[in-house]
Amino acid sequence: MTQDTIRNREQKTGWLLVTPALIVLLLVYAYPILRAFWLSFFAQNLGTQLQPEFAGLANYGRMMGDSRFWQSLWNTTIFTFVALAFELTLGMGVALVLNRAFRGRGFVRTIAILPWALPTAIMALAWTWIFNDQYGILNDILLRLGLIQEGINWLGNPTLAMIAVITADVWKTTSFVSILLLAGLQSISGDLYEAHAIEGATPWQSFRQITLPLLMPQILIAALFRFAQSFGVFDLVQVMTGGGPAGSTEMVSLYIYATVRRYLDFGYGAALVVVTFIILVAVVAIAFYLLGKVRKSAGVEL
Amino acid sequence: MTQNTINSKSQDDREEKFSIRNLIFPFSVALVVLFSLAPILWQFLTSVKTNDAIVALPNVYFPSPNQLTLSHYTELFERRPFFSYMLNSAFVSLTSTILCLTLGSPAAYALARLRIKGENVILAIVLVITLFPYILLFLGLLELVKATGLGNNFLALIIPYTAINLPLTILVMRSFFQQLPRDLEDSARVDGYNTVQMLQKIVLPMTLPALATTGILTFIFAWNEFIFALTFITLEDLKTIPVAAAQIGGSSVFEIPYGTIAAATVLGTFPLVVLVLFFQKKIVQGLTAGAVKG
Structure with a gap:
C-alpha cells in the first residue's frame, strides 16, 4: 500500500467518524441560527396571520426605537458584569481556600461544587423563597440582627430585584469558576512561592506577581464561559422574577422568549436573536484574541 | 483571606500560638461550606415543616416534633404525577447521554488521532458553540419541532440535549x-485490525473511565435543562422535573404552596446531590478537561 492510499483511508475513516456528530450539531446549532438570520428580514406575526412577508430591514429599524429592547440589553449588561466581577473574586477566594491542604478537604471540595451541579430553575425557587418578603429567611436574619425594622420586599423593588437575581446567580456559578481556577492553581509549582518568599516578597506580592499572571489563562477562560452564560441567562430570572417588577430584571433572553411565545412575533424575535448572537460572537472574538496574547506572553516569560 | 492562604500554601502549620491569623483559615473554610449549603438546607428544612411552622414569625429554625411533617412529599405524589416527572427526566437524560457518547466519542477519536482536512475548523467551531446560550437556538428549534410534529414527544428534548x-x-x-x-493502537494495526475493529476491541475498554466522566456531566446538563423542556413539552404527564417544579407555584393564585415547592426542589435536586457526592473527582476532571485544555 502506498502512503497516499493510507492517507486516503485515514481521511475517509476520519470523516465517517466525525459526520454523525456534525449532522446533529448542524441541525441543532447551525440551522436555528441561519434560520434566525433569514427570518429577521421578514415580518411574521399576528398582523400577517403568521405568514412570512418580506420586510427588508424593518425589524432592525424597529429595534432601534424599541426602548424595551434597550432596557433589556442594559439589564443584561449590568447583570452580566456585576455577576462576573463577584464570581471571579469569590471564585478566586474559594479556589485559594480549597488549594490549601487541610483535613476534610475532599469533603469541602465536594460541597463547594454542589451549587454548580443543581438545576438552575429549581434553585431559583429556593432563592425566591429566601428573598420572600413575608417569610423569607433573609428578612428574618436582618430583623433579628436589628438591621431593618420591617421585612423588605426584595423581589418587588426594581433595584433590589436585580440584586436578588445577581446574588442567586453568583451563588450558583461561583463554584464553576473556582473549579477552573483551582485546576490552574494546582499546576503552579510551590517552589516559585518559596523562592519568592526568600527574596523577601510578602504574600500579597506573591499573589500579584506569581499567582495572577500564571493563572491569567484560566481566569480569562472562566470569564469567557461565565460571560456567555450570563449574557444568555434565562432559567434563573424567568423563575425568580419573570423579568419584573416593571421589566427591571428583563434580560434579552426573556424579551426574546416573550416576543416569540407571548406576542407570536417570529420575525422580530429572529432579529433579536441575530443581534444577541452578533454581540456574543464579537465579545468572544475579543476574548480569544486576548487569550492568545496572554498565552504568548506567559510563554515568553517562562 | 488571600494573603493567609498563599502564605501558608507550601509550609506546614506548626505554629502553636493562638492568634486571629490562625483563625482566618478555618473561618474561610466554614464560610465556603455555609455559602454552598445554606440555600439547600433551608429548602430541606422548609420541606419537612408543617404549613403553620413555615409561616410562623419569626422563622422556625429548630422545629419541634409536632411542627414536622412529610405531607408535602406525599402531596407531590398523590396530587401530582411527580413520579412521572422524575421518570421523564431520568429517561430523557439517560437516553441523550448514551446517544451523545455514541456520537461524540468516535468524532473525538478522529479529531485526536486521524489526520482529517479541516480538522482545525471543526475544532474551532466545536469550541465556540460551547459558548452559545440556548435562547439563540430555541426559535429555530421551535419551528423544527412544529414542522416535524415532535411537540410533546421526548425526541424534541433528546435530540437537542444530545x-x-x-x-x-x-x-x-x-x-x-x-x-x-x-x-497499543499501532500493534493492533500490525495485527491486522481495521480502525473500527481496533476501536471496539482495544480502545473502547480502556475508554470506560473517560466515558463515565463525560457521561456524568452530560447527564447533569440534560437533567437541568429548562428552556427547551418548557417550550416543547406542554402535556403534564410528559414534563421534566425543572419545569414541573417551577410551575407548582403558579398553579394557585391565592396560596403559594411553599412546603410543596420546597419538597419538589429537594426531590428534584436529590439525584444530582448523590451524583456529586460519589463522583466529585470525575466531575472536576471532566470540567477542567473540557474547558481548559480544549
Missing part, C-alpha cells in the same frame, strides 16, 4: 484520547 452536550463530549474525550499511548 447536541448541546456534544461539544463538551468531543473536547473531553479528545483530550483523553490524546493522552492514550499510541503503541
Whole structure:
C-alpha cells in the first residue's frame, strides 16, 4: 500500500467518524441560527396571520426605537458584569481556600461544587423563597440582627430585584469558576512561592506577581464561559422574577422568549436573536484574541 | 483571606500560638461550606415543616416534633404525577447521554488521532458553540419541532440535549484520547485490525473511565435543562422535573404552596446531590478537561 492510499483511508475513516456528530450539531446549532438570520428580514406575526412577508430591514429599524429592547440589553449588561466581577473574586477566594491542604478537604471540595451541579430553575425557587418578603429567611436574619425594622420586599423593588437575581446567580456559578481556577492553581509549582518568599516578597506580592499572571489563562477562560452564560441567562430570572417588577430584571433572553411565545412575533424575535448572537460572537472574538496574547506572553516569560 | 492562604500554601502549620491569623483559615473554610449549603438546607428544612411552622414569625429554625411533617412529599405524589416527572427526566437524560457518547466519542477519536482536512475548523467551531446560550437556538428549534410534529414527544428534548452536550463530549474525550499511548493502537494495526475493529476491541475498554466522566456531566446538563423542556413539552404527564417544579407555584393564585415547592426542589435536586457526592473527582476532571485544555 502506498502512503497516499493510507492517507486516503485515514481521511475517509476520519470523516465517517466525525459526520454523525456534525449532522446533529448542524441541525441543532447551525440551522436555528441561519434560520434566525433569514427570518429577521421578514415580518411574521399576528398582523400577517403568521405568514412570512418580506420586510427588508424593518425589524432592525424597529429595534432601534424599541426602548424595551434597550432596557433589556442594559439589564443584561449590568447583570452580566456585576455577576462576573463577584464570581471571579469569590471564585478566586474559594479556589485559594480549597488549594490549601487541610483535613476534610475532599469533603469541602465536594460541597463547594454542589451549587454548580443543581438545576438552575429549581434553585431559583429556593432563592425566591429566601428573598420572600413575608417569610423569607433573609428578612428574618436582618430583623433579628436589628438591621431593618420591617421585612423588605426584595423581589418587588426594581433595584433590589436585580440584586436578588445577581446574588442567586453568583451563588450558583461561583463554584464553576473556582473549579477552573483551582485546576490552574494546582499546576503552579510551590517552589516559585518559596523562592519568592526568600527574596523577601510578602504574600500579597506573591499573589500579584506569581499567582495572577500564571493563572491569567484560566481566569480569562472562566470569564469567557461565565460571560456567555450570563449574557444568555434565562432559567434563573424567568423563575425568580419573570423579568419584573416593571421589566427591571428583563434580560434579552426573556424579551426574546416573550416576543416569540407571548406576542407570536417570529420575525422580530429572529432579529433579536441575530443581534444577541452578533454581540456574543464579537465579545468572544475579543476574548480569544486576548487569550492568545496572554498565552504568548506567559510563554515568553517562562 | 488571600494573603493567609498563599502564605501558608507550601509550609506546614506548626505554629502553636493562638492568634486571629490562625483563625482566618478555618473561618474561610466554614464560610465556603455555609455559602454552598445554606440555600439547600433551608429548602430541606422548609420541606419537612408543617404549613403553620413555615409561616410562623419569626422563622422556625429548630422545629419541634409536632411542627414536622412529610405531607408535602406525599402531596407531590398523590396530587401530582411527580413520579412521572422524575421518570421523564431520568429517561430523557439517560437516553441523550448514551446517544451523545455514541456520537461524540468516535468524532473525538478522529479529531485526536486521524489526520482529517479541516480538522482545525471543526475544532474551532466545536469550541465556540460551547459558548452559545440556548435562547439563540430555541426559535429555530421551535419551528423544527412544529414542522416535524415532535411537540410533546421526548425526541424534541433528546435530540437537542444530545447536541448541546456534544461539544463538551468531543473536547473531553479528545483530550483523553490524546493522552492514550499510541503503541497499543499501532500493534493492533500490525495485527491486522481495521480502525473500527481496533476501536471496539482495544480502545473502547480502556475508554470506560473517560466515558463515565463525560457521561456524568452530560447527564447533569440534560437533567437541568429548562428552556427547551418548557417550550416543547406542554402535556403534564410528559414534563421534566425543572419545569414541573417551577410551575407548582403558579398553579394557585391565592396560596403559594411553599412546603410543596420546597419538597419538589429537594426531590428534584436529590439525584444530582448523590451524583456529586460519589463522583466529585470525575466531575472536576471532566470540567477542567473540557474547558481548559480544549
